[in-house]
Amino acid sequence: xxxxxxxxxxxxxxxxxxxxxxxxxxxxxxxxxxxxxxxxxxxxxxxxxxxxxxxxxxxxxxxxxxxxxxxxxxxxxxxxxxxxxxxxxxxxxxxxxxxxxxxxxxxxxxxxxxxxxxxxxxxxxxxxxxxxxxxxxxxxxxxxxxxxxxxxxxxxxxxxxxxxxxxxxxxxxxxxxxxxxxxxxxxxxxxxxxxxxxxxxxxxxxxxxxxxxxxxxxxxxxxxxxxxxxxxxxxxxxxxxxxxxxxxxxxxxxxxxxxxxxxxxxxxxxxxxxxxxxxxxxxxxxxxxxxxxxxxxxxxxxxxxxxxxxxxxxxxxxxxxxxxxxxxxxxxxxxxxxxxxxxxxxxxxxxxxxxxxxxxxxxxxxxxxxxxxxxxxxxxxxxxxxxxxxxxxxxxxxxxxxxxxxxxxxxxxxxxxxxxxxxxxxxxxxxxxxxxxxxxxxxxxxxxxxxxxxxxxxxxxxxxxxxxxxxxxxxxxxxxxxxxxxxxxxxxxxxxxxxxxxxxxxxxxxxxxxxxxxxxxxxxxxxxxxxxxxxxxxxxxxxxxxxxxxxxxxxxxxxxxxxxxxxxxxxxx
Amino acid sequence: xxxxxxxxxxxxxxxxxxxxxxxxxxxxxxxxxxxxxxxxxx
Numbered sequence: 001x002x003x004x005x006x007x008x009x010x011x012x013x014x015x016x017x018x019x020x021x022x023x024x025x026x027x028x029x030x031x032x033x034x035x036x037x038x039x040x041x042x043x044x045x046x047x048x049x050x051x052x053x054x055x056x057x058x059x060x061x062x063x064x065x066x067x068x069x070x071x072x073x074x075x076x077x078x079x080x081x082x083x084x085x086x087x088x089x090x091x092x093x094x095x096x097x098x099x100x101x102x103x104x105x106x107x108x109x110x111x112x113x114x115x116x117x118x119x120x121x122x123x124x125x126x127x128x129x130x131x132x133x134x135x136x137x138x139x140x141x142x143x144x145x146x147x148x149x150x151x152x153x154x155x156x157x158x159x160x161x162x163x164x165x166x167x168x169x170x171x172x173x174x175x176x177x178x179x180x181x182x183x184x185x186x187x188x189x190x191x192x193x194x195x196x197x198x199x200x201x202x203x204x205x206x207x208x209x210x211x212x213x214x215x216x217x218x219x220x221x222x223x224x225x226x227x228x229x230x231x232x233x234x235x236x237x238x239x240x241x242x243x244x245x246x247x248x249x250x251x252x253x254x255x256x257x258x259x260x261x262x263x264x265x266x267x268x269x270x271x272x273x274x275x276x277x278x279x280x281x282x283x284x285x286x287x288x289x290x291x292x293x294x295x296x297x298x299x300x301x302x303x304x305x306x307x308x309x310x311x312x313x314x315x316x317x318x319x320x321x322x323x324x325x326x327x328x329x330x331x332x333x334x335x336x337x338x339x340x341x342x343x344x345x346x347x348x349x350x351x352x353x354x355x356x357x358x359x360x361x362x363x364x365x366x367x368x369x370x371x372x373x374x375x376x377x378x379x380x381x382x383x384x385x386x387x388x389x390x391x392x393x394x395x396x397x398x399x400x401x402x403x404x405x406x407x408x409x410x411x412x413x414x415x416x417x418x419x420x421x422x423x424x425x426x427x428x429x430x431x432x433x434x435x436x437x438x439x440x441x442x443x444x445x446x447x448x449x450x451x452x453x454x455x456x457x458x459x460x461x462x463x464x465x466x467x468x469x470x471x472x473x474x475x476x477x478x479x480x481x482x483x484x485x486x487x488x489x490x491x492x493x494x495x496x497x498x499x500x501x502x503x504x505x506x507x508x509x510x511x512x513x514x515x516x517x518x519x520x521x522x523x524x525x526x527x528x529x530x531x532x533x534x535x536x537x538x539x540x541x542x543x544x545x546x547x548x549x550x551x552x553x554x555x556x557x558x559x560x561x562x563x564x565x566x567x568x569x570x571x572x573x
Numbered sequence: 574x575x576x577x578x579x580x581x582x583x584x585x586x587x588x589x590x591x592x593x594x595x596x597x598x599x600x601x602x603x604x605x606x607x608x609x610x611x612x613x614x615x
Contacts, residue, residue: 001576001577001601004577004580004581004584004601005598005601005602007584008584008594008597008598008601009598011584011594012591012594012595012598015591015594016591038595038598038599038602041595041598042595042599045591045592045595049590049591049592052590052592054592054593054596055583055587055588055589055590055593057583057586057587058583058587058589058593058596058597061579061580061583062596062600065576065600070576071600071603075596075600078596
C-alpha cells in the first residue's frame with residue numbers, strides 16, 4: 001500500500017508539473033506532496049475540479065468501501081455532489097474530452113485530398129491562438145475556463161497531431177447550444193474580411209449556383225449577425241496564384257480556393273457532377289483556404305452537402321474577442337448572391353432544413369452528445385443504494401400523501417353533505433320555530449280570553465251569590481221579623497189568656513230563655529195573676545213544681561227589676 | 574480481492590484524472606485503510 005501511495009504521488013506530481021506555469025499554486029502543491037501533505041492538493045482540486053465527476057469505477061469502489069464501513073459517509077457525499085454532468089473541464093481533460101467529442105469531425109476534415117491545406121491548421125501555436133480568441137458568450141467565466149487557454153504548449157506538443165485539434169474550444173453541449181454549434185465553429189474564429197477577395201468569391205459562387213439545385217429557395221434559412229457588418233471587399237486583394245484541387249468528401253463541402261478562370265470552375269463543376277457541389281472561397285493572405293482551422297459541415301435537405309472550411313492563421317491570431325461583437329441573430333433568408341457570400345464568410349448560421357452526415361442537425365448533435373456522455377453512463381447505471389432508498393421513500397411518502405389527500409377530500413365531501421343537511425334541517429327548524437311561536441301567540445291569546453272569560457264568570461257567579469245571599473239575608477230578616485212579630489203576638493196573647501193557658505203556653509216553649517223573655521214583656525197585672533196561680537199550683541203535691549218554681553223566681557226577678565228601674569226613673573225625674 | 578489490488582487494477586485500467594488520483598491518495602492516507610491492508614473488498 002505504501003508503494004502504491006508513492007506511485008500515486010509521483011503520478012500526481014507528473015500531472016501537475018506542466019501546470020506550474022499556468023497555476024502558481026501548483027508549485028506549493030507539489031512541494032506539499034513531496035512532504036506527504038495533501039491539504040494544498042485538496043484545496044487545488046476543490047478550486048478547479050469541483051464540478052468534474054469522479055471516475056465511475058472509482059465511485060463504485062468508494063461506494064462499496066463506504067457501505068462496508070471502511071470509509072466514512074463523507075466520501076459518499078463528496079462523490080454524489082460532483083456526480084453531475086458538467087460543461088467545463090479540467091486542463092488536461094480538455095484534451096481527452098475534445099478528442100472524443102470531435103473525433104468524427106476531425107476525421108472528416110482530414111480528408112486525403114485536403115492534406116496540404118489542413119495540415120497548417122493543426123499546429124499547437126495556432127490552436128492556442130484560436131483558443132484565446134473564443135468569445136465566451138453564453139456561460140459565465142469560471143476559474144477553469146479562464147485557465148484553459150493557459151495550458152502549457154509543451155503539454156500539447158506531447159500529444160499526437162490529431163489530438164492537438166481537440167484543444168480547440170470545446171463546444172458546450174447544452175440543448176440550447178446545439179443549434180449554435182455550427183455557428184461557433186465559424187464565429188469563434190472570425191475571418192478578417194478585409195483580406196478576402198469578394199469579387200473572386202462572388203464569381204465563384206455564381207458559377208457554383210448554376211449547378212446548385214435547391215428545390216426551393218426556402219430550403220435555406222439562415223441567421224446573420226448584425227453586429228458584424230460586412231466590410232467592403234478590398235480592391236487590392238491578391239488573387240490566388242494557383243487553383244488547388246477541390247476537396248471532395250461524402251458529407252462535407254468545403255470552401256475551396258478558386259480562381260477567376262472560368263475554365264477551371266467549369267472543370268470543377270464537371271468533375272463534381274456526381275459529387276457534392278462545392279463552394280469555394282479564396283483567401284489572399286496565405287494563398288489558399290488551407291489555413292482554415294474549422295470545418296462547417298452542412299447538407300441541405302435535398303441531399304446536396306455544403307461544407308465550408310475557414311481559417312486564417314494571422315487573422316485568427318490577431319483576433320481579440322470583444323463584448324460588442326457578441327453574435328446577435330435574426331431570421332435571414334438566402335435570396336440573393338449577397339446572402340450566399342455572407343454564408344461563405346462564416347457569418348451565417350445554417351438552420352432549418354440543413355443536415356449533417358445525412359442527418360438533421362439536431363439529430364446529429366444529439367447523437368454527438370450521447371457519444372460524449374458515454375463516459376458518464378457507467379456512473380449513472382450504478383444504482384446508488386441511498387438514491388434508491390430516497391426514491392422509495394419519496395414514492396412511499398407520495399402514496400401516503402395521495403391517500404391523505406383522498407381521505408381529506410372524502411372528509412370534505414362528507415362535511416359538505418352534512419352542512420347541506422344541517423342547512424336543510426336548520427331551515428325546517430326555523431319554519432317549525434316560526435310555527436310554534438305563532439301557535440304560542442295564538443294559545444296565549446286564547447288563554448287570555450279564557451282567563452277574562454273565567455274572571456267574568458267568577459264575577460257573575462259572585463254577583464249571583466251576593467244576590468242570593470241578599471235574598472237569604474232578607475228572608476232571614478223577614479223570618480226574624482216574623483218571629484218577633486209572632487213572639488210579640490204570642491206575648492200579647494198571653495195577656496188575655498187564663499193563668500192555666502199561660503202556664504201551658506210557656507211550658508210548651510221548652511226553653512227557659514223563651515219563658516223568661518215572655519214573662520219579662522208581660523204586664524204587671526198578668527205577672528201578678530200568674531204568680532198567684534203558680535203559688536197555688538206549687539202547693540199541690542201531684543204537680544211538677546220545678547217549672548213552676550223557675551217561673552216564680554223569674555217573675556220575682558222581673559218584678560224586682562221593674563221596681564228598681566221605677567225607683568231609678570223616679571230618682572232621675 | 575484486496576483493497577490495494579483493486580486500487581492498482583483501477584489505476585492500471587481506468588483513465589484517471591487528477592481529481593480521481595487525489596481521491597485515491599486520500600483513501601490510502603486514511604488511517605482506517607492503512608490498518609486494513611488485508612481487508613477483503615467484496
